[in-house]
Amino acid sequence: MSASTGDGSSNMGSFYIGEHLPVPGGAVNFDVLDQSSRDNYNMLSAHITNINYESKVMKLIDEARVAGRNRVYIPGLEAEDVNVHPDECIASGKVLGVTSTWIELDSLDSLVASASRQVLHHEIAYAGFCGLGTLLIEGPKTAEKNTGAYCQAIVQGLAINAYLHFHIMLPAYGPSLAPIDQDSEGETQDAANATPEVLYDEFTSWDTWNAIRTAARYSPRLGLALQIQYSIPKAYTLKRWFAEPIRYLIIDASAYLLNTKGFPVLTKPHQNLIQMYARKAPYYLLSNVRNTEYEPEDSVDTEFPPLVPPVKLNPRGAKQTGATAKRRDDPESYRRYLQHLLTNLPPAPPLDTFGAGYQDFLQSPLQPLADNLESMTYEVFEKDPVKYDQYEKAVKLALEDMKAQGIENICVAVVGAGRGPLVTRCIRAATNASVDIQMFAIEKNPNAYVHLMKMNRDVWDDRVTLVKTDMRKWQPPSYLHILVSELLGSFADNELSPECLDGVQRVLHPTVGISIPHSYTAHFTPIMAPKIHGDLLARAVTNNPIDVFEVPYVVMLTAIDFLSVNVDGNPNIHQAWEFKHPVPADELEHENGFNDHNEREAFAVFPISRRGVIHGIAGYFECILYKNESSIVELSTRPDTIDAKSKDMISWFAIYFPLKTPMPVPDNSEAQVSFWRTTDGRKVWYDWMVETFGFVYEPSDPTPASTATKRSSLAFANDQLGAQNGYDRKRFSIAASEICTSRKNGCLM
Numbered sequence: 001m002s003a004s005t006g007d008g009s010s011n012m013g014s015f016y017i018g019e020h021l022p023v024p025g026g027a028v029n030f031d032v033l034d035q036s037s038r039d040n041y042n043m044l045s046a047h048i049t050n051i052n053y054e055s056k057v058m059k060l061i062d063e064a065r066v067a068g069r070n071r072v073y074i075p076g077l078e079a080e081d082v083n084v085h086p087d088e089c090i091a092s093g094k095v096l097g098v099t100s101t102w103i104e105l106d107s108l109d110s111l112v113a114s115a116s117r118q119v120l121h122h123e124i125a126y127a128g129f130c131g132l133g134t135l136l137i138e139g140p141k142t143a144e145k146n147t148g149a150y151c152q153a154i155v156q157g158l159a160i161n162a163y164l165h166f167h168i169m170l171p172a173y174g175p176s177l178a179p180i181d182q183d184s185e186g187e188t189q190d191a192a193n194a195t196p197e198v199l200y201d202e203f204t205s206w207d208t209w210n211a212i213r214t215a216a217r218y219s220p221r222l223g224l225a226l227q228i229q230y231s232i233p234k235a236y237t238l239k240r241w242f243a244e245p246i247r248y249l250i251i252d253a254s255a256y257l258l259n260t261k262g263f264p265v266l267t268k269p270h271q272n273l274i275q276m277y278a279r280k281a282p283y284y285l286l287s288n289v290r291n292t293e294y295e296p297e298d299s300v301d302t303e304f305p306p307l308v309p310p311v312k313l314n315p316r317g318a319k320q321t322g323a324t325a326k327r328r329d330d331p332e333s334y335r336r337y338l339q340h341l342l343t344n345l346p347p348a349p350p351l352d353t354f355g356a357g358y359q360d361f362l363q364s365p366l367q368p369l370a371d372n373l374e375s376m377t378y379e380v381f382e383k384d385p386v387k388y389d390q391y392e393k394a395v396k397l398a399l400e401d402m403k404a405q406g407i408e409n410i411c412v413a414v415v416g417a418g419r420g421p422l423v424t425r426c427i428r429a430a431t432n433a434s435v436d437i438q439m440f441a442i443e444k445n446p447n448a449y450v451h452l453m454k455m456n457r458d459v460w461d462d463r464v465t466l467v468k469t470d471m472r473k474w475q476p477p478s479y480l481h482i483l484v485s486e487l488l489g490s491f492a493d494n495e496l497s498p499e500c501l502d503g504v505q506r507v508l509h510p511t512v513g514i515s516i517p518h519s520y521t522a523h524f525t526p527i528m529a530p531k532i533h534g535d536l537l538a539r540a541v542t543n544n545p546i547d548v549f550e551v552p553y554v555v556m557l558t559a560i561d562f563l564s565v566n567v568d569g570n571p572n573i574h575q576a577w578e579f580k581h582p583v584p585a586d587e588l589e590h591e592n593g594f595n596d597h598n599e600r601e602a603f604a605v606f607p608i609s610r611r612g613v614i615h616g617i618a619g620y621f622e623c624i625l626y627k628n629e630s631s632i633v634e635l636s637t638r639p640d641t642i643d644a645k646s647k648d649m650i651s652w653f654a655i656y657f658p659l660k661t662p663m664p665v666p667d668n669s670e671a672q673v674s675f676w677r678t679t680d681g682r683k684v685w686y687d688w689m690v691e692t693f694g695f696v697y698e699p700s701d702p703t704p705a706s707t708a709t710k711r712s713s714l715a716f717a718n719d720q721l722g723a724q725n726g727y728d729r730k731r732f733s734i735a736a737s738e739i740c741t742s743r744k745n746g747c748l749m
């Protein structure tokens, strides 16, 4: 979609608002486009075919049924069947195609399903011919039919035209996919089998989407057009959708309320939803806004007064909030309000601004030991004042503590000095602590060393002793009191900080010497990351899948959902392992050069209350730079502790360990994740594995009569309830991944 005029811009970037016609209108021509532009829309959706075509197809289906046939041939389109033509209107890029919404691709009636599939495919082929780039395709109308048939029609459709992007229209609110007549039928059915709360829950719509995109192998040409109505999902469902490729947000007029002045406005939860999804920069489509009863007023000067609670539902369009509200909405007022909302969004968080363009972008982790970094890379590190502030605080505290112990002639070395920012901070810390120090800067990157020489000449008054060497080979003139290093990767130890610091700790004063950092820990949690998985699948088409899937990535995780969350909605993240410096001498002495003391293993169980798909493991780290009895200076990249430990720190994105085959998990299940840091004395790499488990409840008393009532975990969402009612909880294995290993792409020591 290349909507080009009349866009608005907000604190989160430009936005585009179009109009969506849920039913076929007439032919699309310049008059229609002009009207849409005059109404200040950036784009317009148009049905490919008209009601003439619908009537023709219905007649063919009826004839086939009467003749007792279970197949029907639907001939291709004719001129009188279509609303769009390959003309300048389509070339303007302002028209989105909509495929027929009256078809039922998932019908259990094979005649209807087959006719529907043929209609869809004729429309796709014709839309591609006309030059349309985008198609909106209605999702299955209920969740109870043949989703497989729907998926097959879509997958086949994607193969018809290699350029068209499909966007599946699905309601954000899952229970909307319950059959319309479920209430009336429910009474006559077995209530235990068909309670709507169990069959159609918050995730029902997402389930449908998950089936479609899985069937389509995460095609990058398949996106979501999420429909927003008056009922909107709970926060955890909104988070789930956030992980998905929402390209269009279709806001129906029924989502609006009328405010006390009679203008359509959105409730606070709807506003929050729009603010949340604005980060994904969707296109906005307003639907059904021309259906409302417009009562023109002389003046529209009273825009957007506050809401009062809803009291009355209006069957058409916006709901009234006040019993006396007089309708003043016109088709434009819906767009005007949305534009007002989007223009006044609060500013994006600092990480979004810093990482703009990097969301979910996969980067290979740096290997600063094996490779020499470019100046640009150092420049990116140096943009983060928080990290350097924390280091300065840590060095100052350490110097003050040494001064208090009466230690004199304190020698401080930054090992791995890069372009020198930590050296500057150490000098400043010493000045502020009123301690004289002898300062060393060690760097093995010969190019960065040139810059260090310049810094020494121009900024540090030649007070710093510079040494160009690998820190593991450095021979200083005397013991060092403080070794300052920043060799951490996104999983703490993945840039080989432990191996480098082991090699240099022999220069540290044996009794009073300290390392900054003092210690660091790696952390992990299973996540859903469909966007990343799709990107990796695409890479695996042209690359060796081992090189694509069996390697960790540094990534600004954005379109993800945490699968294991605690009661506050925060992710359950487990610590994997810890490294402390300096390492006790006897640990190093037992080494035969195999580096085994730096091997680690971790195992953690993650409860998963809401179903999903595990695409991989997210990794974070925490680090104690320095601590004494009264103070601690820390860094964290964990989403749940970063604010407390190093708020607004942007130096590190997360790390992501992929799974080649995504692992679906049901409600109330568990994921067991095992991790290893492994080494052969030459390389360091990680192995990881995931196992998933579900639960059944069986009667504690195993008499034949009671075992017959074995129930699934779904019937016992609450463990306590199952146990209390005389059932035993039994865990069963669902699946196990292979052992994934980054050995081939490990880090060279």
Ligand SMILES: C[S@@+](CC[C@H](N)C(=O)[O-])C[C@H]1O[C@@H](n2cnc3c(N)ncnc32)[C@H](O)[C@@H]1O
Residues within 6 Å of the ligand: 368, 369, 372, 373, 378, 381, 382, 415, 416, 417, 418, 419, 420, 421, 422, 442, 443, 444, 445, 448, 469, 470, 471, 472, 485, 486, 487, 488, 500
């Ligand atoms: C992540 S950068 C940090 C640079 C700088 N301290 C900063 O905070 O901007 C790590 C630096 O350590 C250097 N380095 C890594 N391993 C080293 C080693 N064994 N000996 C010397 N320098 C090393 C790299 O070349 C790189 O300049």
